[in-house]
Amino acid sequence: MSDKSVDQSTIKMIKKAKSDGIETVWDRLAAQEPQCGFGQLGICCRNCNMGPCRIDPFGDGASHGVCGANADTIVARNLVRAIAAGAASHSDHGRGIVSTLLASAQGHAPDYPIKDEAKLKALAAEYSIAVEGRSVKDIALDLAGQVLDEFGTRKGFLQFVNRVPEKRRALWNSLDITPRGIDREVVESMHRTHVGVDNDYVSLILQGMRTALSDGWGGSAIATELSDVLFGTPSPVKGTSNLGVLREDQVNIILHGHEPTLSDIIVHAARDPELLKEAREKGAAGINICGMCCTGNEILMRHGVPVAGNFLQQELAIVTGAVDAIIVDIQCIMPSLPQVASCYHTKIISTSPKAKFPGAEHISFDEHNAMNTARKIVRLAVENYSNRSPEKVSIPSDQMEYMAGFSVEAILEALGGSLNPLVDAIKSGSIRGIVGVVGCNNPKYKQDYSHLTFVRELIKNDILVVGTGCAAIACAKSGLLLPAAASEAGEGLRSVCRSLGIPPVLHMGSCVDISRIMQVAAAVANVLGVDISDLPLAGAAPEWMSEKAVSIGTYVVSSGIFTILGTIPPVLGSKNVAGLLTSGAEKVVGAVFAVEEDPAAAALLAINHITAKRKALGLG
Ligand code: BF8
Numbered sequence: 001m002s003d004k005s006v007d008q009s010t011i012k013m014i015k016k017a018k019s020d021g022i023e024t025v026w027d028r029l030a031a032q033e034p035q036c037g038f039g040q041l042g043i044c045c046r047n048c049n050m051g052p053c054r055i056d057p058f059g060d061g062a063s064h065g066v067c068g069a070n071a072d073t074i075v076a077r078n079l080v081r082a083i084a085a086g087a088a089s090h091s092d093h094g095r096g097i098v099s100t101l102l103a104s105a106q107g108h109a110p111d112y113p114i115k116d117e118a119k120l121k122a123l124a125a126e127y128s129i130a131v132e133g134r135s136v137k138d139i140a141l142d143l144a145g146q147v148l149d150e151f152g153t154r155k156g157f158l159q160f161v162n163r164v165p166e167k168r169r170a171l172w173n174s175l176d177i178t179p180r181g182i183d184r185e186v187v188e189s190m191h192r193t194h195v196g197v198d199n200d201y202v203s204l205i206l207q208g209m210r211t212a213l214s215d216g217w218g219g220s221a222i223a224t225e226l227s228d229v230l231f232g233t234p235s236p237v238k239g240t241s242n243l244g245v246l247r248e249d250q251v252n253i254i255l256h257g258h259e260p261t262l263s264d265i266i267v268h269a270a271r272d273p274e275l276l277k278e279a280r281e282k283g284a285a286g287i288n289i290c291g292m293c294c295t296g297n298e299i300l301m302r303h304g305v306p307v308a309g310n311f312l313q314q315e316l317a318i319v320t321g322a323v324d325a326i327i328v329d330i331q332c333i334m335p336s337l338p339q340v341a342s343c344y345h346t347k348i349i350s351t352s353p354k355a356k357f358p359g360a361e362h363i364s365f366d367e368h369n370a371m372n373t374a375r376k377i378v379r380l381a382v383e384n385y386s387n388r389s390p391e392k393v394s395i396p397s398d399q400m401e402y403m404a405g406f407s408v409e410a411i412l413e414a415l416g417g418s419l420n421p422l423v424d425a426i427k428s429g430s431i432r433g434i435v436g437v438v439g440c441n442n443p444k445y446k447q448d449y450s451h452l453t454f455v456r457e458l459i460k461n462d463i464l465v466v467g468t469g470c471a472a473i474a475c476a477k478s479g480l481l482l483p484a485a486a487s488e489a490g491e492g493l494r495s496v497c498r499s500l501g502i503p504p505v506l507h508m509g510s511c512v513d514i515s516r517i518m519q520v521a522a523a524v525a526n527v528l529g530v531d532i533s534d535l536p537l538a539g540a541a542p543e544w545m546s547e548k549a550v551s552i553g554t555y556v557v558s559s560g561i562f563t564i565l566g567t568i569p570p571v572l573g574s575k576n577v578a579g580l581l582t583s584g585a586e587k588v589v590g591a592v593f594a595v596e597e598d599p600a601a602a603a604l605l606a607i608n609h610i611t612a613k614r615k616a617l618g619l620g
Contacts, residue, residue, distance in 0.1 A: 005447035009243040009396035013316035041573030042075040048195040075574035076201035077193040080208040084189035086551030091219025105140035111370040115232040167531040179214035209558040216555030221515035234301040234405040241476040244399030245306035250288040257329035260298040269374035294510035310470035312441040321392035325381035345387040402476035404507035430492035433536030433610035436517045439544035448474040450542035450599040457603030459504040462490035469511040533560030533590030536613040538606040542566035
């Protein structure tokens with residue numbers, strides 16, 4: 001079992017799943033092996049019905065698909081489709097948040113008052129919307145309208161592109177990869193990858209970059225910024241993490257998925273005195289709301305809600321036998337959950353019309369009537385508490401405290417209102433650079449091992465780590481999100497952390513919140529008057545698996561930040577595509593991808609990159 005995870009609670013629950021006769025993601029991975037070699041190399045194509053086609057990687061079979069596409073075209077098309085799917089996922093999430101803001105401003109979503117008026121006004125100013133003397137409702141109406149337009153804007157570029165340093169904007173314009181409209185880029189990517197349209201791998205990858213940029217500086221940024229307006233901008237907060245946060249004597253509800261529209265209101269519904277009374281009548285001491293994956297990150301960032309785990313722990317939470325309901329919305333939710341739940345008493349409740357699960361109970365979540373729907377859902381969990389079988393319950397004791405909530409605004413506040421102290425620390429070398437560590441778990445790799453090994457090496461070398469997504473949850477579970485973890489950092493970073501009272505790894509939120517990291521990168525570049533690609537920065541997704549991660553990696557590289565992938569992307573079937581991504585892109589966008597499965601070696605790549613960038617800036 002220890003080859004599957006470094007997390008003791010995961011190992012314990014995999015063992016329990018085995019003895020309970022439950023099939024998990026690791027069993028299904030084993031059943032898939034050996035996995036398709038053509039798929040791993042990215043050289044199979046199902047884009048038309050003359051196929052499916054595949055290219056022989058050894059050169060003694062088919063070198064072209066039926067239409068004539070070669071490996072370069074097929075690999076590039078597959079990659080661009082993955083980027084489009086990832087960008088669409090983040091951006092459609094963003095659209096949901098703007099629609100809620102619009103409904104709130106129109107008076108149709110009374111349970112979603114605007115929580116951060118200052119942020120609303122700051123964003124309105126970015127969009128040149130008049131603020132002085134106007135009501136919050138009117139400003140919100142205008143802002144929601146303009147942000148919704150970003151999905152199909154005809155002005156030719158997205159608003160948040162203006163946050164990017166001028167040099168980078170000029171570069172994007174010269175390459176014709178400035179994102180023009182979020183939906184437009186996704187649609188054009190699907191069009192170009194249809195049989196017989198764009199067949200040039202360079203042209204395809206440039207479109208992939210533009211689509212990814214419409215995610216990072218469009219859909220994701222919109223999701224982050226407007227979530228802050230609606231639910232509050234995060235500030236430092238403490239909580240606990242891992243499966244040990246489940247309570248034997250309470251109704252346990254896990255919120256899993258991505259959109260805070262659902263999770264935030266359930267957190268409030270669970271405090272309803274009437275529901276708490278009903279829980280007590282059932283014999284429970286209370287209602288314990290926990291998060292999982294990115295919706296877990298949304299509510300831990302804003303409310304310090306306990307987070308039960310990251311991607312690979314979703315089935316295992318059910319295996320504890322102590323979860324009364326898992327409430328899901330969209331993305332990263334395994335379709336196996338209802339099947340696992342059928343062996344216990346756990347209810348799986350789906351809520352999004354976009355994401356239904358055979359075997360789950362569906363309660364359509366309606367933002368116009370949010371609190372009532374939320375109460376109804378919580379009540380189902382409360383009622384289910386008495387169906388628990390005590391003999392099936394085994395909650396691992398593993399849990400760890402965390403400090404999270406590092407929005408850009410919170411970082412600025414910790415620094416006394418300006419980025420200058422951070423820039424000075426980088427200049428002096430107390431902080432040698434910053435690395436964003438993000439992304440998923442992947443059952444092909446030992447859970448959390450790459451995240452933690454990579455992060456520990458970096459902080460030891462005075463590199464500040466900023467994290468999001470399941471990577472940040474891995475850090476939470478291992479104590480790296482505590483100020484005390486500064487003892488593991490090098491002398492320079494340790495002294496900065498101690499003087500500010502912050503951990504050496506800053507949790508910046510969910511995966512759409514990588515836009516926060518990009519905003520800091522752009523702001524630091526603007527302070528120094530350089531391009532983002534000149535800064536001592538790197539990105540990494542040590543255990544990535546989702547198409548969203550492909551989009552993220554691509555917009556981070558296209559923004560000028562060297563990015564290390566810890567799991568192998570399906571591009572090796574084309575030497576040209578792999579070469580462009582790992583070397584040629586340097587001349588195009590000033591950054592490349594590296595692929596390194598060994599996290600210690602990956603850390604060395606990041607450290608060397610940061611050293612080289614510091615030298616080029618004239619820093620020691
Ligand atoms: O958006 S890190 S497994 S939960 S895809 Fe999914 Fe990956 Fe986790 Fe969040 Ni991001």
